[in-house]
Amino acid sequence: MMGPNFARTFGGHPMKLYHAANSGNAFKARLLLSLLGLEHEIVDVKLAAGDNRTDAFLALNPRGQIPVLVDGDRVIWDSQAILVYLARRHGGEDWLPLDADGMTEVMQWLAVAENELLFGLARARAVLLFDRAWNYEQCKTLGEAGLQVLEAHLADRDWLAVDRPTIADIACYPYVALAPEGNISLSPYAAVQAWIGRVQGLPGYVDMVGITRQ
């Protein structure tokens, strides 16, 4: 695995990541870029100022969300699609296996990331941190259901899929590690905490504000 000190450029145009420092979704993309040792430029999008609702931004991403990745003439929106793109184009099969069984395993955890973790853990955090109007208790219940599934799965495994780090781990990691910011404790989830430590030990790991190093 290449660390960030061995950055590669492609035709002199580093990739550009539209990003916000407090977004777990944006962090997924930034983390995999770093783990892959890919040079990239960060474009800070000020969500509170409505930078993501301008015509220019909506031309990049009609959903008005970060992250967006620009790689030459390619524009990729959606955090999970960006993980798939980076893994497929720049990561061989290391981060996303192509065989049916391996890819299916990875996809199962991408679905958990977009479901229990995003609409549970991330929304609970958004209620407390960004004053969003979601029902906190409903989000917490959904998020904790996700943590229980992760805990049981990780009880006898190091990584979520195919016995090695993949984009399944990268997709699930940020909002799990940020759960305490949504007042959801990770104390009952020892296997999840150990897995968080393993992710943080990957060569090229970068920090995100709100996530404590173990």
Added chain:
Amino acid sequence: MMGPNFARTFGGHPMKLYHAANSGNAFKARLLLSLLGLEHEIVDVKLAAGDNRTDAFLALNPRGQIPVLVDGDRVIWDSQAILVYLARRHGGEDWLPLDADGMTEVMQWLAVAENELLFGLARARAVLLFDRAWNYEQCKTLGEAGLQVLEAHLADRDWLAVDRPTIADIACYPYVALAPEGNISLSPYAAVQAWIGRVQGLPGYVDMVGITRQ
């Protein structure tokens, strides 16, 4: 493309799909099985009776959700993971291209399906049909944002990704076509309606209760 009249079996063990007739997520799996002409057995899971919370079912799927697909000794939970599995194992690259650009395009729409469509359109429908306690207006707003993105994208395209029907279409189709059951009208979305008609015209298409043939 093989229709359902040319069903294939694998070693004499048809696949088994744990399914509920009113679930759009379960329908995604059933629809692709039919489009691929794959013989399968339907196991009806009575959600109202708690069939999905039994120990036996949770051993199949720790998330307690349908659909679940059993293919020989493989157990696959999650509707999107099942689509990926069927496409990879039984569909060549027809339904899920393996090149980075094509796969990324498909993944973008799987993300929309799991986000705006599932937590918007499907939840709005679940409030009205199944008395779920979600905030209807929040779900409707999110779902309509998804429909607007689909409408703009389909204005000059027949299919969501790579100019042919893929699992992107299968993932997005059910909860879009079911939106009127959530009191969300499709009248403002002419391109979406035309796309619904194209999906229904695919050889092997099967009906779902609640979805009207155009």
